[in-house]
Amino acid sequence: xxxxxxxxxxxxxxxxxxxxxxxxxxxxxxxxxxxxxxxxxxxxxxxxxxxxxxxxxxxxxxxxxxxxxxxxxxxxxxxxxxxxxxxxxxxxxxxxxxxxxxxxxxxxxxxxxxxxxxxxxxxxxxxxxxxxxxxxxxxxxxxxxxxxxxxxxxxxxxxxxxxxxxxxxxxxxxxxxxxxxxxxxxxxxxxxxxxxxxxxxxxxxxxxxxxxxxxx
Amino acid sequence: xxxxxxxxxxxxxxxxxxxxxxxxxxxxxxxxxxxxxxxxxxxxxxxxxxxxxxxxxxxxxxxxxxxxxxxxxxxxxxxxxxxxxxxxxxxxxxxxxxxxxxxxxxxxxxxxxxxxxxxxxxxxxxxxxxxxxxxxxxxxxxxxxxxxxxxxxxxxxxxxxxxxxxxxxxxxxxxxxxxxxxxxxxxxxxxxxxxxxxxxxxxxxxxxxxxxxxxxxxxxxxxxxxxxxxxxxxxxxxxxxxxxxxxxxxxxxxxxxxxxxxxxxxxxxxxxxxxxxxxxxxxxxxxxxxxxxxxxxxxxxxxxxxxxxxxxxxxxxxxxxxxxxxxxxxxxxxxxxxxxxxxxxxxxxxxxxxxxxxxxxxxxxxxxxxxxxxxxxxxxxxxxxxxxxxxxxxxxxxxxxxxxxxxxxxxxxxxxxxxxxxxxxxxxxxxxxxxxxxxxxxxxxxxxxxxxxxxxxxxxxxxxxxxxxx
Numbered sequence: 001x002x003x004x005x006x007x008x009x010x011x012x013x014x015x016x017x018x019x020x021x022x023x024x025x026x027x028x029x030x031x032x033x034x035x036x037x038x039x040x041x042x043x044x045x046x047x048x049x050x051x052x053x054x055x056x057x058x059x060x061x062x063x064x065x066x067x068x069x070x071x072x073x074x075x076x077x078x079x080x081x082x083x084x085x086x087x088x089x090x091x092x093x094x095x096x097x098x099x100x101x102x103x104x105x106x107x108x109x110x111x112x113x114x115x116x117x118x119x120x121x122x123x124x125x126x127x128x129x130x131x132x133x134x135x136x137x138x139x140x141x142x143x144x145x146x147x148x149x150x151x152x153x154x155x156x157x158x159x160x161x162x163x164x165x166x167x168x169x170x171x172x173x174x175x176x177x178x179x180x181x182x183x184x185x186x187x188x189x190x191x192x193x194x195x196x197x198x199x200x201x202x203x204x205x206x207x208x209x210x211x212x213x214x215x216x
Numbered sequence: 217x218x219x220x221x222x223x224x225x226x227x228x229x230x231x232x233x234x235x236x237x238x239x240x241x242x243x244x245x246x247x248x249x250x251x252x253x254x255x256x257x258x259x260x261x262x263x264x265x266x267x268x269x270x271x272x273x274x275x276x277x278x279x280x281x282x283x284x285x286x287x288x289x290x291x292x293x294x295x296x297x298x299x300x301x302x303x304x305x306x307x308x309x310x311x312x313x314x315x316x317x318x319x320x321x322x323x324x325x326x327x328x329x330x331x332x333x334x335x336x337x338x339x340x341x342x343x344x345x346x347x348x349x350x351x352x353x354x355x356x357x358x359x360x361x362x363x364x365x366x367x368x369x370x371x372x373x374x375x376x377x378x379x380x381x382x383x384x385x386x387x388x389x390x391x392x393x394x395x396x397x398x399x400x401x402x403x404x405x406x407x408x409x410x411x412x413x414x415x416x417x418x419x420x421x422x423x424x425x426x427x428x429x430x431x432x433x434x435x436x437x438x439x440x441x442x443x444x445x446x447x448x449x450x451x452x453x454x455x456x457x458x459x460x461x462x463x464x465x466x467x468x469x470x471x472x473x474x475x476x477x478x479x480x481x482x483x484x485x486x487x488x489x490x491x492x493x494x495x496x497x498x499x500x501x502x503x504x505x506x507x508x509x510x511x512x513x514x515x516x517x518x519x520x521x522x523x524x525x526x527x528x529x530x531x532x533x534x535x536x537x538x539x540x541x542x543x544x545x546x547x548x549x550x551x552x553x554x555x556x557x558x559x560x561x562x563x564x565x566x567x568x569x570x571x572x573x574x575x576x577x578x579x580x581x582x583x584x585x586x587x588x589x590x591x592x593x594x595x596x597x598x599x600x601x602x603x604x605x606x607x608x609x610x611x612x613x614x615x616x617x618x619x620x621x622x623x624x625x626x627x628x629x630x631x632x633x634x635x636x637x638x639x640x641x642x643x644x645x646x647x648x649x650x651x652x653x654x655x656x657x658x659x660x661x662x663x664x665x666x667x668x669x670x671x672x673x674x675x676x677x678x679x680x681x682x683x684x685x686x
Contacts, residue, residue: 017535018410018510022649027628031281031295033255033302045651050637073531075411078444078510079649081253081346083362101411104446105346105360112364160378162237173364174266177372181233181241185269185374188232188243196229198467198475199245199339201272206313209464 002114003170007095008139009068011132012058017073021085021106024077030084038084039091059092063135071125071132072099077106077117086113096140098147100125111163114170116142124155142168219485221382222451223417226357226482230340232374242377244369246334246341248325249276249312251303252630253344257367258306269373271311275334278303279324280630282317284593284620296631310370321464323596323622326350326564330434331598333463337452337479342369347564347646349440353433354460355452355482357417360441380447381491383416384484387424389499394680396574397432398566398644398663400424401439402504402514404496410512413445416492419484420450424498430459431570438565439646442511451483505551505676506648506661508539513648514661515551517678523547542650543658544638552676554660558641559590559671560653561664562620563627566644567595569602571664575644576608578668578679584616585674591618591633593625617671629654642670 029041046057054060059067070089076099077085086109089097095114100121110117118140120128128147131138136150142164146154166173177185193200220228232241254276261268268274281296291297300317307314315321321328326347329335337355342348344366351358365375387400405412418440425433433450440448450456457476460466467475506514507521513536515522524540524547527533540547545554561567561575572594584590592612594600600622603609609619626633627645629652635641637656644667645652648659660676669679 015534016538017531020510020647020649022647022652026651026655027630028655030252030630031299033299034259035256045655050656073535075414075444078410079346079441079647081344081360081362083253083256083344083364086362101414103411104414104444105362109362109364112362160238162235162239162376165237173376174260174264174368174371177241177368177374177376178266181372181374184233184241185243185372189270189373192230192243196338196475196478198336198471201465205272205465206275206315 001170001172004095004114004116004142004167006139006141006143007068008137010063010135011069011071011098011138012064012067013129013132014058014070014072015129018075018078019072020079021077021082021103022079024085025082025088030082035087037091038088039093042088042092066093068093068095069138069140070094070097071129072097074100076102078103081105083109086110086115090115098125098128111166112173114167116140116167118147118157120147120155120157127153128155219488221484221488221490222355222419222449222482223357223380223382223447226338226340226355227379229338239376239378241374242340243374244342245273245339247274247366247369248329248341248343248348249274250280250325250343250345251278251299252280253363253366254306255299255302256363257344257370258310260367261370266371268310268370273373274312275315276303276307276312277315277322277325277328278317280624280628282623283631284623284625284633287318287621320597320601323598324564324567324624326438327567327595327599330354330430331463331596333460333466336460336466337456338482342375346441347438349446349448350434350438350564352437352440352447352449353430354456355449355479357447357449359446380417381415383413383418383445383492383494384490385418385420386422386493386495387420387498388422388495389424389497390427391424391498391501394665395501395503396663396665397428397435399501399504400496400498401436402506402511402661403501405439405443405512406514407496408443408494410442410510411444413440413443416445417447417449418443418445419490420448425450426453429570430455431568434568435565439511442646452479503663503666503678503680505666506659507543507545507551508536509542509648509650511646511648511661513539517551517666517676519551521545521547521549521551552678555640555675556588556642556660556670557639558635559588559667560593560626560641560643560645561591561667562593562595562625563645564595564624565646566664567593567599569599571644572599572603572608575664575668576611578665578682579615579617579672580611582615582672584671587674588671590616590671591620591626593620594622596622626653628652642667642676
């Protein structure tokens with residue numbers, strides 16, 4: 001996974017609350033099988049008119065067409081669990097979204113893909129939004145836990161230490177669970193199997209269940 | 217030991233280890249696998265040359281992209297066919313049980329999990345789909361995850377998670393005739409907001425819960441995610457146990473007795489404390505419909521389209537203006553004057569037998585308005601079969617509905633069932649987001665009875681106003 005330490009870029013301002021993952025990545029493109037190349041469908045309906053022409057949506061407008069930061073309203077990424085919303089953002093080049101709050105699954109999905117969803121609320125969020133609207137570069141520094149605005153103001157932010165570490169090191173979470181916790185998992189599983197055996201289906205149970213219908 | 221909630225009990229019984237940064241490694245018992253969120257997860261496993269930790273923990277079915285017509289025919293060539301083929305290929309490669317489209321047990325993941333007895337109280341269950349909260353109706357911790365987390369469950373049977381705060385939603389009183397559990401959840405979301413539940417695991421409790429069927433509890437838990445909560449739960453009780461007993465994958469014999477003994481210990485203790493409490497009197501509720509582009513933008517159907525100028529919060533006002541523009545609605549217009557082109561009865565929210573029965577009881581002896589295209593899409597093949605054995609298909613067909621095969625259909629518009637730009641739909645699904653039912657389509661969320669009534673009237677209407685059948 002790509003590491004995230006510090007980025008400096010113009011930030012695209014999207015003054016809108018409740019931007020859901022259907023708007024970020026419309027469902028009909030979920031039929032695509034790969035993670036790569038989804039950026040062209042990011043905010044598809046907002047970026048393209050019905051006749052296919054480009055709209056004046058912020059991400060179509062220089063310098064924001066190359067923005068690595070998006071500043072949005074509350075509850076960004078609510079709705080569906082589709083990780084395609086994050087893959088489309090990162091493929092487009094956006095690696096940090098700043099909003100007062102996020103949809104939980106979207107929030108979690110960001111960290112699996114080297115992207116930082118940054119919670120900044122209240123007046124500070126408004127100052128970031130206004131700074132973004134100027135088109136001047138903003139710096140997001142994960143190490144220092146600050147957002148530095150064009151006028152030099154540094155806004156501090158909170159983030160879970162584990163999440164921060166994951167991004168800074170570009171950690172492979174699955175790899176580290178397998179490397180560090182495999183033994184604990186095996187012990188736990190044996191204990192659970194003894195105490196709640198009904199939680200474990202034998203291999204092939206469903207296979208046998210369907211034996212009749214499949215034989216037809 | 218301090219008194220514990222249902223959520224805390226299930227959580228604690230599944231913690232493999234606590235890390236010193238406040239996260240825990242949570243053991244996952246069950247995983248439902250569908251075609252949309254799995255291809256990239258499987259690709260990750262293949263790329264890293266990783267095996268499945270426990271193949272029998274997963275069952276798989278294609279539900280989002282499948283057609284609901286001509287099911288006996290092979291899928292037409294195209295993206296959907298490729299996605300379903302990829303799922304079958306991956307399941308074969310990794311040894312996961314796959315339920316075919318033509319199988320008697322096919323259906324939407326969140327409908328068949330419970331039907332099969334795959335969903336159990338006290339379990340941890342995940343799926344790459346946000347409506348996995350549905351399964352919490354059985355007293356499971358069930359939540360939607362992204363594809364990367366699906367990959368993690370495949371490879372490790374665990375997820376690194378932070379324990380959530382708890383919220384109890386106490387439902388007092390009793391629902392009046394013509395008012396449904398869908399109206400409860402829509403009213404709740406309107407009350408606490410679409411992010412009111414973020415960070416919380418909701419437990420629905422109170423006198424109104426005890427009387428609800430499992431189908432109704434599933435509708436309630438299903439839409440918890442629309443209030444921002446990944447997890448919505450109901451404590452298991454006799455209704456839960458009698459639903460599960462004899463299901464194909466439920467425990468049997470001594471195993472059933474042992475499970476039952478354990479499940480009876482799961483409900484929250486009387487003096488357990490929740491981080492947040494919300495109360496709602498359901499007696500006063502009337503049928504609700506959504507008018508905007510998120511499920512919180514909902515009002516009783518007797519009201520009018522709200523006026524953004526009366527909204528003091530500028531952010532909410534801007535959102536409302538945008539919603540009304542997208543929905544092509546004028547403030548002050550009575551909601552009951554909104555005409556519809558389509559009616560969709562189905563989805564993981566309201567595609568179960570009880571929903572079909574209620575909708576059929578409304579349309580029985582009536583005709584769908586000539587200006588409306590109405591479809592009834594059972595949530596599973598088993599719902600369809602049972603409905604047919606009760607003659608519900610005839611009732612729908614005689615009224616002018618189409619009677620389809622199981623799948624997500626017009627809830628997510630990934631197959632052929634979609635609205636055209638500008639078309640308006642009365643829908644029993646869960647999301648009224650922009651473009652959710654097709655690019656440029658407009659969705660009004662409501663209960664099955666209300667959607668059925670809209671099909672007859674040709675516009676939104678309080679189902680209680682429909683006169684006697686002709």
